[in-house]
Amino acid sequence: QTATAPATEPLPQALYDTMVAGNGRVFPGARVNHAKGAVYEGSFTPSADAATLTVAPHLQSTPSTLVLRFSNAGGVPDVPDTAPSSAVRGLAFTFRLPDGTETDLMMINVPVFVTRTPQDFLALLKAGQATKPGMPAPTPIAQFLGAHPEALRFVQLPKPVPESFATERFFALHAYRLTDAAGATRFVRFRVVPAAGTAYRGAEALAGLPPDLLFDELRTRVAMGPVRYRLQAQVAAPGDVTDDPTIAWPEDRRLVELGTISVTRAVPDSAMAERRIGFLPNRELPGLAVSADPFLGTRADVYAIAFPARQ
Numbered sequence: 463q464t465a466t467a468p469a470t471e472p473l474p475q476a477l478y479d480t481m482v483a484g485n486g487r488v489f490p491g492a493r494v495n496h497a498k499g500a501v502y503e504g505s506f507t508p509s510a511d512a513a514t515l516t517v518a519p520h521l522q523s524t525p526s527t528l529v530l531r532f533s534n535a536g537g538v539p540d541v542p543d544t545a546p547s548s549a550v551r552g553l554a555f556t557f558r559l560p561d562g563t564e565t566d567l568m569m570i571n572v573p574v575f576v577t578r579t580p581q582d583f584l585a586l587l588k589a590g591q592a593t594k595p596g597m598p599a600p601t602p603i604a605q606f607l608g609a610h611p612e613a614l615r616f617v618q619l620p621k622p623v624p625e626s627f628a629t630e631r632f633f634a635l636h637a638y639r640l641t642d643a644a645g646a647t648r649f650v651r652f653r654v655v656p657a658a659g660t661a662y663r664g665a666e667a668l669a670g671l672p673p674d675l676l677f678d679e680l681r682t683r684v685a686m687g688p689v690r691y692r693l694q695a696q697v698a699a700p701g702d703v704t705d706d707p708t709i710a711w712p713e714d715r716r717l718v719e720l721g722t723i724s725v726t727r728a729v730p731d732s733a734m735a736e737r738r739i740g741f742l743p744n745r746e747l748p749g750l751a752v753s754a755d756p757f758l759g760t761r762a763d764v765y766a767i768a769f770p771a772r773q
């Protein structure tokens with residue numbers, strides 16, 4: 463690097479700035495991604511099997527309270543729930559034990575991520591922004607997807623609109639390392655499956671549906687009774703990759719039931735509440751550690767930039 467070359471922006475700042483630029487406009491107070499959301503309260507009751515995998519305190523016998531935020535992808539806070547740009551939906555939640563111990567899980571409704579590394583994700587964002595209508599082929603985005611088959615696979619995965627947030631599954635994608643009482647460690651990937659079963663809407667059934675369909679439906683459903691999900695750990699077999707969220711582990715891997723999530727109450731002033739809360743993918747506890755997946759640290763650094771920027 464010569465003395466006249468511009469200083470390289472650190473990766474987390476570059477990711478945040480590029481996401482802001484991609485939105486085209488700023489919505490004060492809103493998240494730059496997953497901007498449309500709603501906050502709920504609930505509880506988590508661990509299963510007896512959870513403690514066989516880890517000494518992590520929220521996975522022993524004591525129930526935790528949960529603060530959960532359901533969200534749509536994208537930087538537009540009023541994006542219609544049926545818009546393709548909102549299709550990657552999020553579920554993030556904080557476990558809080560009676561003694562104040564906390565950890566978070568952040569999940570999306572797709573079992574893999576779009577790029578292998580945060581650097582590739584930045585390149586994808588930039589390629590998307592550099593692609594303008596009417597450009598001659600191959601466009602920057604087509605070039606990126608041509609060179610990154612894992613990203614093309616993600617783009618082509620069906621992402622149907624669910625019947626309800628209560629009929630959608632969510633995946634934390636990255637591997638975490640659990641340690642049990644004997645000191646043995648295992649890599650797992652966390653997922654949430656709906657007690658009601660999964661159910662989706664056909665593309666032909668979306669026309670004319672109201673823009674807040676899924677958020678309105680969830681509020682009504684929770685008012686009638688708790689919405690439940692099962693939290694599961696998919697346990698890695700020897701040799702499974704633990705640092706690349708574009709590679710799903712085979713579906714025949716052991717799934718351990720960790721317990722039941724009950725979503726019990728919509729937070730009355732969700733807009734105020736969601737501004738004050740934020741989640742992190744790397745909040746370790748005894749018995750719960752991050753893997754070498756490079757996204758975990760980089761994402762935490764991006765969220766540490768994003769949170770104060772929207773206060």
Ligand code: HEM
Nearest residue numbers: 477493495496531552553554569570580583634635740768
């Ligand atoms: C380098 C890759 C990524 C970047 C740069 C990124 C960036 C962001 C940013 C800036 C926000 C808004 C945060 C805030 O204002 O509090 C956000 C929200 C979110 N992200 Fe990511 N993200 C990345 C990868 C992922 C992955 C892999 C997942 C899923 C495992 C994920 C799940 C979420 C969820 C669920 C939210 C909404 C959280 C909430 O409801 O408060 N992100 N992301």
